[in-house]
Amino acid sequence: MEDIWLILLIYLAAVNLFGLIIMGVDKSRAKRRKWRIPEATLFLVAIIGGSVGSILGMYLFRHKTKHWYFVVGMPVILVLQIIAGLIMFFAPINLIFL
Numbered sequence: 154m155e156d157i158w159l160i161l162l163i164y165l166a167a168v169n170l171f172g173l174i175i176m177g178v179d180k181s182r183a184k185r186r187k188w189r190i191p192e193a194t195l196f197l198v199a200i201i202g203g204s205v206g207s208i209l210g211m212y213l214f215r216h217k218t219k220h221w222y223f224v225v226g227m228p229v230i231l232v233l234q235i236i237a238g239l240i241m242f243f244a245p246i247n248l249i250f251l
Contacts, residue, residue, distance in 0.1 A: 165202050172203030176210025176217070183216070192217075196226065204231040 175198060179190040195217070199207040208227045210216065217223040 168198065168201060168203040169206030169209075172198045172206030173210040173213070174206075176207060177214050180214040180216035192223075195223075196230075199227055199230045202234065204228075204234055 172195075175190055175195065179195065182189050195207065204227055208231065211218055211223060211227065
């Protein structure tokens, strides 16, 4: 059981680091008027667990902070992930691994 939590922790660290990095890369490309990372990809990374890194990247690089759907959407994704995580953490083990 402890292996599952370690794997989850490593996964979340990696996907959040990736979310932070792609926000920085997209900001850099925007400044240079180069090919951009699609907004759907930025949201997808947040949805698969990189919401904290994506939010940090938004404000660290001042990227997408004028778009309401990022300013509202990213924190909503994070809150939903926290709720899902709490449900999984406190749910009986047989409900999680059906």
